[in-house]
């Protein structure tokens with residue numbers, strides 16, 4: 775699967791989460807990632823200081839980046855037990871959420887995010903240090 779706006783860009787899809795380390799080492803040019811996940815039921819979740827939000831059942835995509843150690847960042851996101859730090863941590867550690875796939879890309883994260891379709895459900899999610907005008911780095915598909 776690839777989002778239509780991203781067809782001509784280079785990306786890699788990961789659906790097996792046990793070998794992310796080796797995949798990411800194939801090309802150090804990958805700098806951003808998307809985690810596609812599903813809420814199995816509607817849920818209200820407190821996202822740190824951002825507030826409490828209701829998420830409908832369905833699929834979502836979160837876009838982020840890591841200049842170094844992209845694979846380590848992704849593996850951290852996929853662990854359910856961790857200290858909650860980023861906005862996305864509050865979602866991915868919830869038992870009603872299941873990661874479906876990870877896409878890694880050579881595009882800068884904001885460009886990748888803006889080329890991705892979807893509906894914004896929480897403004898300012900994961901975009902507090904974003905200077906490219908993204909309203910949110912989380913979208914409902």
Ligand SMILES: [Zn+2]
Pocket residue numbers: 883884885887901904905906907908911
């Ligand atoms: Zn952005």
